Amino acid sequence: MKILITGSKGQLGLELTKKLTKNKKYELILTDREALNIVDIDNVNEIILSNKPDVVINCAAHTAVDLCETDIENAYKINAIGPRNLAIACEKVGAKFVQVSTDYVFDGNGSRPYREDDVTCPNSIYGTSKLMGENFTKEFCSKYFIVRTAWLYGEGNNFVRTMIKLSETNKELNVVNDQFGSPTSTVDLAKAIIDLIHTEYYGTYHGTCEGQCSWYDFAKKIFEINNIxxxxxxxxSEEFKRPAPRPAYSVLDNFMFKLVGLNSFRNWEDSLREYLKNETLEEVATIKGD
Ligand SMILES: NC(=O)c1ccc[n+]([C@@H]2O[C@H](COP(=O)([O-])OP(=O)(O)OC[C@H]3O[C@@H](n4cnc5c(N)ncnc54)[C@H](OP(=O)(O)O)[C@@H]3O)[C@@H](O)[C@H]2O)c1
Structure with a gap:
C-alpha cells in the first residue's frame, strides 16, 4: 500500500511515520511544506499524479488557533483550500483521502458528547476554515475519511509540554477550568487512522481518547503523574482571555468508530501516562548522550 503523508513533520505526521515505517508492506511518501505545499494546486497535482498513492493522509494544517484570528487568509488557504486541492487530486488517481479535522467545528454549547451528525457551528476562524476543509473533502473526493480529533499531543508543541516547561520557572499556574474536552495522544489517533485506511468505511469520524476533563484537570494530572x-x-475563560473563542464543551463521542467496530482509543489518563513515561525515558537518553 502506497501512502502519501502531507505535513509529515507535525505531531500526527511524525507518529504516523513512526508506526507505518515499522511495517514493510507500506511504501511511504513523506512530504513537508517544502516538498508539497498543499495550498499550491499545481504542486499538489504534480506530486499526487506522478506518485499515484493508494492513500493520502493530510496532516498539514494551520493549527495556531489564536493566530488564525488575524492570519485569516492563510488559515483558509491551508485549512480549506489545501484539503480541497488534495481531494481533487485524490479523486483523479482514485486514492483514499484522510482529512484530519477538529472539535472546534462545534460551538461547544452542548451538554452531551457530540456525535458526527450533530450540527456544526464553529466560533473561530480556525474552526470555520477546518469546516470548509471538511466540506470540500466531501464535495470533491468520493473515498474520504474525515477524522475529527481534539486536544492532541505527541512529538511537538502541545499543552503537556507547555505545562511541564512552565512548571520549571513558576511556583503556581492559572489554568482554565470551564472548557471541557478529551486529551488525545497521537499514538491512539495514528492507530485509528491506520485501521480505517484498510477499510471502505468512508465517512466522518470522531477520534479522541475516552473520558473527559477540563484544561485544569488535565494540567493537574500531568503534574501528578510526573510528581511535580x-x-x-x-x-x-473570562479571566484567561484568548484571541480565539474556544468551545466550552467539545467532548466528542467516537460513535462511528464504535459502529464499525474500530474504536481502539484508550482512556485519556492511560494514554497520557504512557506518553509521559516515554518523554521521561527520552530525557534520560538525551542526558546520557544516547
Ligand atoms: N493540535 C491539536 O490540538 C489539534 C486538535 C484538533 C485537531 N487537530 C488537527 O489534527 C491535525 C494534525 O495536527 P498537529 O497537531 O499534528 O499539527 P502540527 O503539529 O501543527 O503540524 C502541522 C504541520 O502542517 C505543516 N503545514 C502547514 N502549512 C502547510 C502547507 N501549506 N503545506 C504543507 N504543510 C504545511 C506544518 O509545517 P510548518 O512547520 O512548516 O508550518 C506542520 O508540520 C490537523 O489537521 C489539526 O487541525 C489538532
Whole structure:
C-alpha cells in the first residue's frame, strides 16, 4: 500500500511515520511544506499524479488557533483550500483521502458528547476554515475519511509540554477550568487512522481518547503523574482571555468508530501516562548522550 503523508513533520505526521515505517508492506511518501505545499494546486497535482498513492493522509494544517484570528487568509488557504486541492487530486488517481479535522467545528454549547451528525457551528476562524476543509473533502473526493480529533499531543508543541516547561520557572499556574474536552495522544489517533485506511468505511469520524476533563484537570494530572509540586489555580475563560473563542464543551463521542467496530482509543489518563513515561525515558537518553 502506497501512502502519501502531507505535513509529515507535525505531531500526527511524525507518529504516523513512526508506526507505518515499522511495517514493510507500506511504501511511504513523506512530504513537508517544502516538498508539497498543499495550498499550491499545481504542486499538489504534480506530486499526487506522478506518485499515484493508494492513500493520502493530510496532516498539514494551520493549527495556531489564536493566530488564525488575524492570519485569516492563510488559515483558509491551508485549512480549506489545501484539503480541497488534495481531494481533487485524490479523486483523479482514485486514492483514499484522510482529512484530519477538529472539535472546534462545534460551538461547544452542548451538554452531551457530540456525535458526527450533530450540527456544526464553529466560533473561530480556525474552526470555520477546518469546516470548509471538511466540506470540500466531501464535495470533491468520493473515498474520504474525515477524522475529527481534539486536544492532541505527541512529538511537538502541545499543552503537556507547555505545562511541564512552565512548571520549571513558576511556583503556581492559572489554568482554565470551564472548557471541557478529551486529551488525545497521537499514538491512539495514528492507530485509528491506520485501521480505517484498510477499510471502505468512508465517512466522518470522531477520534479522541475516552473520558473527559477540563484544561485544569488535565494540567493537574500531568503534574501528578510526573510528581511535580506546583500550585494550579482554576480560572474561568473570562479571566484567561484568548484571541480565539474556544468551545466550552467539545467532548466528542467516537460513535462511528464504535459502529464499525474500530474504536481502539484508550482512556485519556492511560494514554497520557504512557506518553509521559516515554518523554521521561527520552530525557534520560538525551542526558546520557544516547
Ligand atoms: N493540535 C491539536 O490540538 C489539534 C486538535 C484538533 C485537531 N487537530 C488537527 O489534527 C491535525 C494534525 O495536527 P498537529 O497537531 O499534528 O499539527 P502540527 O503539529 O501543527 O503540524 C502541522 C504541520 O502542517 C505543516 N503545514 C502547514 N502549512 C502547510 C502547507 N501549506 N503545506 C504543507 N504543510 C504545511 C506544518 O509545517 P510548518 O512547520 O512548516 O508550518 C506542520 O508540520 C490537523 O489537521 C489539526 O487541525 C489538532
Amino acid at each position: 509540586d506546583i500550585k494550579v489555580n482554576p480560572v474561568t
